[in-house]
Amino acid sequence: MKALTQISRVLVGSLFIVSGLIKANDTLGFSYKLIEYFEVFKMDFFTPWAVQMAMVICIFEILSGVALLIGIYNKLNTWLLLLLIVFFTFLTGYSVFDARIKDCGCFGDAIKLTPVQSFQKDLVLLVFILILFFGQKHLKPLFNKAIGNICLFVAVFLTTGFTFYTYMFMPVKDFLPYKLGNNIYELTVVPENAEKDIIEMVFIYEKDGKQFEFKTEELPADLDKYTYVDRKDKLIKEGFRAPIHDFKLFDFNGQELTDSFFRSPGYKLLFVQNKVKEGRTGMETKLNELAKHVWNRKNMSIWALSSSSPDELREYQKQHSLIYTFNNMDAVPLKSMVRSNPGIVLLKDNVVVKKWSAYQLPSPAELDNYINQ
Secondary structure, three states, rough: HHHHHHHHHHHHHHHHHHHHHHHHHHHHHHHHHHHHHHHHHHOOOHHHHHHHHHHHHHHHHHHHHHHHOOOOOOOHHHHHHHHHHHHHHHHHHHHHHHOOOOOOOOOOOOOOOOOHHHHHHHHHHHHHHHHHHOOOOHHOOOOOHHHHHHHHHHHHOOOOOHHHHHHHHHHOOOOOOOOOEOOOHHHHHOOOOOOOEEEEEEEEEEEOOEEEEEEHOOOOOOOHHEEEEEEEEEEEEEEOOOOOOOOOEEEEOOEEOOHHHHHHOEEEEEOOOOOOOOOOOOOOOHHHHHHHHHOOOEEEEEEEEEEHHHHHHHHHHHHHOOOEEEOOOOOHHHHHHHOOOEEEEHHHEEEEEEOOOOOOOOHHHHHHHHHHO
C-alpha cells in the first residue's frame, strides 16, 4: 500500500500541476468552456463569474498538485481532491451522453480529449485519489512545516501571477489555429480527396400512438400504415475538418466578404471585438488613432470584426466617433482569433504576424516596427 500510495502521489500531483498550468496558460479559453457547461445545466447566472471561477480552478489545481508532492496539508488536500474528482467525473460522464459537449477542456486546446476519453481519464484518477485518501498515513512531508509553507507560498505567488499575466497579455503558448506564423487561409482549405462525414438517416414514424425509428434499410413493408413524423441525420463518423472551418465574414447588409478578405493583399490590421459592450472600456480612442495612422497607407487595410448585432455596432460607432466600420463574424472564430476583447491581429497577406491584447495595444510607432520589418 505504501508503494502504491507514493506512485499515486507522484502521478496525481504531476497531472494536476500540468493540467492546471495548461488551463492557466489560457484562462479566458477555459472560461469559455465553463460557460458551455453553464448553458448545458441551465446555470447561466454563473456566466458573469466565469473568468474568476476559471482562475480559481487553475490556481487550485496547481497548488493542490504542489501540496501533494511536497506532502503538506495532506488531510485537507486529499479531501478536496476527492470532492473535485467526483464532481469532474460526474461532468465528464454527463458529457458522454450530451452531444452538445465535444471536449471537457481538461487540458485546454493543447490536448483534445473526447467525452469518452475524458470520462475514462477521470475514472482512473478517481482510483488513484481514493488510494491517496485511504493511504494518507504514507504521505510523509518532504520538508519541515516551515519550508513546506514557504514552498506553497512561492507556488501561490507564481501561479497567481502567471494566471493573471496570461489573462491580461494572452497565452504564453498559443495552441489555436490563429497562432503566429500560421497562414489562416491555408487552414480553411479542404483537400479534394478529404474524407467526408458518414451520415446515417433515421426516419421517425408513428403508428397506433407510438413512435418508431427506422434506418433507410429497415423501413417496414407496410409503411403506408405509418404516419411520417420527422427525419434526423445521425453522424456515424466525422470526416476531415479544416483547422479553421468557421471563418465567415459579412458586412452590415449580410453580404459575405470572406473571399474579399483573403484576396486583399498586403498587411491587414484586424480590430477584434467579440461583443462591443462586454470588452474592456476606454480602448476606443487608441483604436481610432491606430486606424487614422494606417488609413492612407498603401498596401494595408483595416478590418473591424464583431459578433454584436448591426444595431449595436452602429450605436457603438456613433457613440465613439469611430472612423472605421465593423463587419460581422460568429463569436466562435473571434474567440479563437485573439484571447482578448478588444484585441488586435496583424496579418501579412494571410499570415499572422503579431497579436496584441487590450492591455498592450500598440502605439503607431510600435505598429510601424512590425510593418517595416
